[in-house]
Amino acid sequence: xxxxxxxxxxxxxxxxxxxxxxxxxxxxxxxxxxxxxxxxxxxxxxxxxxxxxxxxxxxxxxxxxxxxxxxxxxxxxxxxxxxxxxxxxxxxxxxxxxxxxxxxxxxxxxxxxxxx
Amino acid sequence: xxxxxxxxxxxxxxxxxxxxxxxxxxxxxxxxxxxxxxxxxxxxxxxxxxxxxxxxxxxxxxxxxxxxxxxxxxxxxxxxxxxxxxxxxxxxxxxxxxxxxxxxxxxxxxxxxxxx
Numbered sequence: 001x002x003x004x005x006x007x008x009x010x011x012x013x014x015x016x017x018x019x020x021x022x023x024x025x026x027x028x029x030x031x032x033x034x035x036x037x038x039x040x041x042x043x044x045x046x047x048x049x050x051x052x053x054x055x056x057x058x059x060x061x062x063x064x065x066x067x068x069x070x071x072x073x074x075x076x077x078x079x080x081x082x083x084x085x086x087x088x089x090x091x092x093x094x095x096x097x098x099x100x101x102x103x104x105x106x107x108x109x110x111x112x113x114x115x116x
Numbered sequence: 117x118x119x120x121x122x123x124x125x126x127x128x129x130x131x132x133x134x135x136x137x138x139x140x141x142x143x144x145x146x147x148x149x150x151x152x153x154x155x156x157x158x159x160x161x162x163x164x165x166x167x168x169x170x171x172x173x174x175x176x177x178x179x180x181x182x183x184x185x186x187x188x189x190x191x192x193x194x195x196x197x198x199x200x201x202x203x204x205x206x207x208x209x210x211x212x213x214x215x216x217x218x219x220x221x222x223x224x225x226x227x228x229x230x231x232x
Contacts, residue, residue: 031218033218033219033220035220042222042223042224042225043207043220043222044222045219045220045221048217048218048219050218055217055218056217056218056219058219088159090161092161092220094218097216097217097218103211103218104163104166105163105218105220106163107153107160107161107162108160109158109159109160110159110160112159
């Protein structure tokens with residue numbers, strides 16, 4: 001079974017631009033979560049999607065948004081990029097949300113975003 | 117809010133020896149899950165081991181085992197017979213078992229070096 005895939009793997013943008021990152025979950029997984037990883041702030045939760053609905057959101061400004069499609073693929077968008085948005089963006093998929101132990105999250109390789 | 121603390125930014129171990137990585141967490145919940153993730157230089161996050169809070173028995177996965185002390189809110193990872201491939205960043209993570217939210221709260225990580 002193919003793992004979580006993220007595209008693109010690397011991206012360079014300039015301040016003020018916007019960017020869209022894509023995540024394809026493992027086949028059969030319906031929940032997708034996004035995380036931002038930076039040297040200063042570590043790993044921080046951005047948002048979680050299930051059945052095309054945002055279930056949970058971390059403490060990020062409205063410039064960060066996302067969506068999920070009917071095939072469970074997810075995209076996240078960052079508008080008006082700032083230097084501080086430079087980070088590794090990780091996507092994780094799981095079968096479904098909820099308290100069950102089966103909700104093991106499997107991570108993709110990440111998208112490295114550099115904002116100049 | 118839940119917090120996860122890893123007090124050892126860096127650790128080193130001789131090949132074939134044993135090393136223990138520390139993790140403490142703060143929560144008011146009684147139902148939760150704890151995880152150790154490994155992030156090698158490739159940046160792919162890999163689940164090493166997980167522990168359900170309601171289970172008293174410590175989880176074990178081959179050379180990896182945990183010491184889960186619920187009352188002390190401590191969750192350490194022991195790596196036995198360390199191998200060169202174990203060199204990576206190790207993150208301790210917490211997920212609620214009561215809210216149904218899928219998001220993980222991560223510690224700041226411990227960089228493990230394996231000395232040949």
